[in-house]
Amino acid sequence: MSTSQKPKLLSVLDGHKAERPPVWFMRQAGRYLPEYRAVRATEPTFIDFCLNPEKAAExxxxxxxxxxxxxxxxxxxxxLIPQALGQKVWFEAGEGPKLGDLPSIESMRELTGQAGQALAAVGETLSRVRSALEPERALIGFAGAPWTVATYMIEGGSSDRSGARTFAYQNAEKLDVLIQVLVDATIDYLAMQAASGAQVLKLFESWAEGLSEPLFDRLVTKPHTAIVEGLRAKGVTTPVIGFPRGAGTLVETYARVTPVQGVALDTQASAALGQAIQKTKAIQGALDPLLLRAGGDALLARVDQLLEQWGQGPYIFNLGHGILPDTPIAHVEAVLARVTGK
Structure with missing residues (x-):
C-alpha cells in the first residue's frame, strides 16, 4: 500500500498528526439511515441480521x-461473544437485549478458543467489506470488553449495572474467572477479525462508569491489557482503540497503563485530559450525540472547538457515544463537511 493510500486512521494511531483528523462515527450504520431500516426489516431477529454476512456487509x-x-x-x-460461549441471547422489541441463564464456567471455558470459529460470519462480513472498500478508507473490527459483556451475562439484559457491581464485590473470585474466560474468547475473536481484514480493533467498555479505582483496575485496565498482550502473543499487530466510557479521570491512568494505541473519550472529557493523553497516544471523540441530534450553531461551534483543542496532535474525530436513531441526516452531513471540507 502506497503512502497516499494508507488510511488516515492508521497514520494517526501510529502517533502522527494528520492534515485533518480522520473521522468516523460510532453506530454510523444504524437506524438513522432509511436504507439501513429497509435491510433490517428483511431479517426476523437482530442476531440473525448480525450473522448474515451479505446483509451485515451491506x-x-x-x-x-x-x-x-x-x-x-x-x-x-x-x-455475540456470550452466544458463542453458549448463553442464549435475543432482543425484545422496545426492551433491548435479553440473555438466558449463565452457562457453567467449565462449559464456557471449553469454548473460549473457538470464539472466532463460532463467529466466522463476522469474519466473512469483514472480508466482504474490505474487498469493496477503497484502500484509503480503514476497516474497524470490534468486541465488547469483558466487564461490559459480563454485566449483561450476569444480569440477563440491560439495567443500571448495580446488580453486576454488587456481584463483583460479593463474588469476586467467580467474576474474575468469568472475566478471564471473556478475555480468552475476546482474544480469539479479535484475532479472527484481524485475519479477516480488520485494520483497527476496538474494545467497547460501555459500562466503565461508577467503578471505584480498585474495581476499575481489576475489571477494566487489567483485562484490556491482557487482551492486547494476548493479541500480540498471537502475532496480531493490528492497532487497538480502547473506549472506557464514563471512566472520568481514570481515563488518564487507563491510557498510561494499557498498551492500546488509541483512547476513545466520552462526552465529559476535558480539553486538558485529551491533551495530556495525546502526549503519548492518539485520542478519539468526544462530540455529544445529543448535540448532533440537536444541530444548529451550537453543534458547529462545538465541532470547531474540538478541532481546535485536539487537532494539533494525533486525533480521530468521533462522537462520545453512538449516533441516536432519530438524528437528522443533515446534521451528520454538516459535521462531516466541517471536518473534511467535503
Missing part, C-alpha cells in the same frame, strides 16, 4: 457510500 458499507467517513466499522454486536 449496512456496513451504506454510510460509506453516503458520507465521506474515513473508516467503516463492521456491523455486529457486543453480545
Amino acid at each position: 449496512v456496513t458499507l451504506q454510510p460509506m457510500r453516503r458520507f465521506p467517513y474515513d473508516a467503516a466499522i463492521v456491523f455486529a454486536d457486543i453480545l
Whole structure:
C-alpha cells in the first residue's frame, strides 16, 4: 500500500498528526439511515441480521457510500461473544437485549478458543467489506470488553449495572474467572477479525462508569491489557482503540497503563485530559450525540472547538457515544463537511 493510500486512521494511531483528523462515527450504520431500516426489516431477529454476512456487509458499507467517513466499522454486536460461549441471547422489541441463564464456567471455558470459529460470519462480513472498500478508507473490527459483556451475562439484559457491581464485590473470585474466560474468547475473536481484514480493533467498555479505582483496575485496565498482550502473543499487530466510557479521570491512568494505541473519550472529557493523553497516544471523540441530534450553531461551534483543542496532535474525530436513531441526516452531513471540507 502506497503512502497516499494508507488510511488516515492508521497514520494517526501510529502517533502522527494528520492534515485533518480522520473521522468516523460510532453506530454510523444504524437506524438513522432509511436504507439501513429497509435491510433490517428483511431479517426476523437482530442476531440473525448480525450473522448474515451479505446483509451485515451491506449496512456496513451504506454510510460509506453516503458520507465521506474515513473508516467503516463492521456491523455486529457486543453480545455475540456470550452466544458463542453458549448463553442464549435475543432482543425484545422496545426492551433491548435479553440473555438466558449463565452457562457453567467449565462449559464456557471449553469454548473460549473457538470464539472466532463460532463467529466466522463476522469474519466473512469483514472480508466482504474490505474487498469493496477503497484502500484509503480503514476497516474497524470490534468486541465488547469483558466487564461490559459480563454485566449483561450476569444480569440477563440491560439495567443500571448495580446488580453486576454488587456481584463483583460479593463474588469476586467467580467474576474474575468469568472475566478471564471473556478475555480468552475476546482474544480469539479479535484475532479472527484481524485475519479477516480488520485494520483497527476496538474494545467497547460501555459500562466503565461508577467503578471505584480498585474495581476499575481489576475489571477494566487489567483485562484490556491482557487482551492486547494476548493479541500480540498471537502475532496480531493490528492497532487497538480502547473506549472506557464514563471512566472520568481514570481515563488518564487507563491510557498510561494499557498498551492500546488509541483512547476513545466520552462526552465529559476535558480539553486538558485529551491533551495530556495525546502526549503519548492518539485520542478519539468526544462530540455529544445529543448535540448532533440537536444541530444548529451550537453543534458547529462545538465541532470547531474540538478541532481546535485536539487537532494539533494525533486525533480521530468521533462522537462520545453512538449516533441516536432519530438524528437528522443533515446534521451528520454538516459535521462531516466541517471536518473534511467535503
